[in-house]
Amino acid sequence: MTGFVYSESYLNHITGTGHPESPDRLKAIADHVRNSEYWNSLKSIKPNVISTNIIQLIHSGSYINSVSEACENGFPFLDFGDTAICRESYSVAKLAVGGVVQAVDEIFNGNLDNAFCAVRPPGHHAEAESAMGFCLFNNVAIAAKYAQKKYNIEKVLILDWDVHHGNGTQHIFDSDPTVFYLSLHQYPFYPGTGSKNETGTGDGLGATKNFPLSAGSGDKEYMDIFENILPEIVIQYSPSLIILSAGFDAHYRDPIANMNVSEESFSRMTKIVVxxxxxxxxxxxxxxLEGGYDLNALVSSVEHHLKALQGN
Ligand SMILES: [Zn+2]
Incomplete structure (x- = not known):
């Protein structure tokens, strides 16, 4: 069974008029999914309220406090103006982590096969010690570490198909051979990282793999990697859990990037990962969920993704 993690509280992270990472994104997804014919075949999961100890698996106490204080004091931004926040943002970001952690628990307790976490704010740009992009806490990095610790598993593979490179996730696990980071992204592009030459450091050498793709790449380039290169990497690494940083901003209609992926390809890519x-x-x-900023494209892509997660 496939889980759908969501909370109305995720709408309380207000980023300001005209900001692409708006509450409308999740509202559109939730409204559509809850009115769909497949809603009853999904297991609806509410996020857990978690303690900061879980966030500290990746982020330092001082960074967590700085986020909490900036929100409490009503500051409009973190990260020198890049990361919009409001008073509620700290608790919403914490609840986003609570959502992915809840999905880990449900899956390892055997209640679910897989899950889609419709959370915000997104996370893959967040570094251990700083917010970046639209990201406060690195949701997928925390989920990987939490699963390793709580369920005593060794290897996790994080596959990031958001159109932007997940600099935060890559850096956090750069020298860690137990978390493989694999990313497909537009390049050169924000955030600037993600060249082919970045393959990990120290003990983690070889456990990072980047597929930088030039602007304009689309279904053909993505499917070529998914069909011909990805399977061998995943099977050879043989992780005990796969985490997907599922951004849908490589869609051809996305307003902030320049790729040409269709929702049918997101479906095929999902089926290969499943x-x-x-x-x-x-x-x-x-x-x-990471990015995805055209509401219609996002809703349709998530629908294709969810059905493929369910095996349809
Ligand atoms: Zn993105």
Missing amino acids: KLSREVCEGKLISV
Whole structure:
């Protein structure tokens, strides 16, 4: 069974008029999914309220406090103006982490095969010690570390198909051979990282793989990697859990990037990842929303993604 993680509280992170990472994104997804014919076949999951100890698996206490204080004091931005916040943003970001952690628990307790976490704010740009992009806490990095600690698993593979490179996730696990980071992204582009030469450091050398793609790439380039290159990497690494940083901003209609991926390709890409997860880790797969800024494209892509997670 596939889980759908969501909370109305995720709408309380207000980023300001005209900001692409708006509450409307999740509202559009939730309204559509809850009125769909497949809603009853999904398991609705509410996020857990978590303690800061779980966020500290990745972020320092001082960084967490700085986010909390900036929100409490009503500051409009973190990260020198890049990351818009409001008074509620700290508690919403904490609840986003609570959502992915809840998905980890449900999957490892055998209640779910896989899950889609419709959370915000997104996370993959967040570094251990700083907010960046539209990201406060690195949801997928925390989920990986939490799963390793709580369920005593060794290896996790994070696949990031958001159109932007997940600099935060890559850096956090740069020298860690137990978390493989693999990303497809527009390049050169924000945030500037993600060249082919970045393959990990120290013990983690070889556990980072980047597929920088030039602007204008689309279904053909993505499917070529998914069909011909990805399976071997995943099977060879053989993780006990796959986490997907599922941004849908590589869609051809996305207003802030320049790729040409269709929702049909997001479906095919999902099916390949589901199949691989069944081959290597009993289907344990957690998909976590990152970007995606054209509302119609986002809703349609998420629908294709969810149906594929369900095996349809
Ligand atoms: Zn993105």
